[in-house]
Amino acid sequence: MLRRTLLASLAIPALAHAQGAWPSRPLRIVVPFPPGGLADLLARPLAVRLQTALGQPVVVENRPGAGGNIGADAVAKAAPDGYTWLLGSIGPLAANQFLFASMPYDTRTAFAPTALLVNTPKVIVVNKDRPWRSLGELIAAAKAAPDSLRAGSAGNGSSLHIAIELLKQQSGAAITHVPYRGAAPAVTDLVSGQIDLMIDNLPNILPQIREGGVRALAVATPERLPQIPNVPTTAEAGLPSFIFGTWFGLAAPARTPAEIVSRMASAVDAALREPEIGGRLAEQGAVVGGGTPEAFASFIAAQTASLEGVIRAAKIRAD
Incomplete structure (x- = not known):
């Protein structure tokens, strides 16, 4: 018993020294x-x-x-x-x-x-040639023609896909999910008009927003973002619980x-x-x-x- 106690007492400062020396290698x-x-x-x-x-x-x-x-x-x-x-x-x-x-x-x-x-905040964007100018108009169009609107994502189970399902659950709109192998091809099809909308990460879609390739309807954040200050929040657009990033x-x-x-x-x-x-x-x-x-x-x-x-x-x- 004495031997075990002595060894334990020696081990404690040794361990503390090892932790204190961190990091000592790559x-x-x-x-x-x-x-x-x-x-x-x-x-x-x-x-x-x-x-x-x-x-x-x-x-x-x-x-x-x-x-x-x-x-x-x-x-x-x-x-x-x-x-x-x-x-x-x-x-x-x-x-x-x-x-x-x-x-x-x-x-x-x-x-x-x-x-x-x-x-990275999510932003709801649509093709620039689509008629919707607000999130409310987009949701109304989706409800008027269920499953006719096509929303692209980076693939099944991606955060972009989860965001689409969250929007559907909170708005009651029926929207068709179109999975891609990554966000980049989905953005390409959004700009060309092959799909109607995306809920993308702002850093990924920000260049297209600034260049006018897509129209941003709302940001899924509690407050407006300084990068796109004219785009309302989802709360301002009538969907206060839709906060996602x-x-x-x-x-x-x-x-x-x-x-x-x-x-x-x-x-x-x-x-x-x-x-x-x-x-x-x-x-x-x-x-x-x-x-x-x-x-x-x-x-x-x-x-x-x-x-x-x-x-x-x-x-x-x-x-």
Whole structure:
């Protein structure tokens, strides 16, 4: 008994020293999506800033597949030592558990939420040649001719698809969902008039709005956005409960020491306050996050509860 007590007393300061020395080697940020996407474009400048702040190389690794589940699973099963992080999104951190028949990890317990990075607001847009000038006119047209309006998305189970189903549930309008393999081809067909509308992420559709290729009817945010100040909110347009966005955040494997998670959250928060990162993201239409791990955990919990209701009611399944 005395020997075990002595060994335990020696182990405690050793562990504290190991945690205090973090980081002492390169870190890895896993992006569970292909290179070139929004998550990847967010991860790379963030990694550069974190490398400076933490004094160790920060490597970005793309591990796409299964809606983000493959990369997320790799992080969930990694050692909880503060050297592997997930740049996750609404899918692998919240929605996928309701979209896939089976999951390789338990979304509720697999991760230690660290920091909200950005929230990209959704904006309801229509082809510029369509007659609707307001969200009310769009909904009225959809109700007058059920299922005649075609709404494009980035694919079954995507956040764009979930947004369409949420609009249908809250407005009572019958709209036909048209899934694409990614948002880009859907935008192309929207501009050419092959489909009628989209509910897209603002950074993705903002260039088309500014160039006049599409007409923005409403933003799914509590307040108007500075990038498109003349576009009303969904509340102003008569649909106050339609608030929706795609978000990205950093998470560690569960059981990562709280001190390490807190230190990483502080480093991320500082990086997002810099014009080179946060300022540029805001210019592109994103709402910059930051904050504490506790705040991000509460945010994920609220989002999960909301998403579950929409997905189950619409019986959405991922491709």
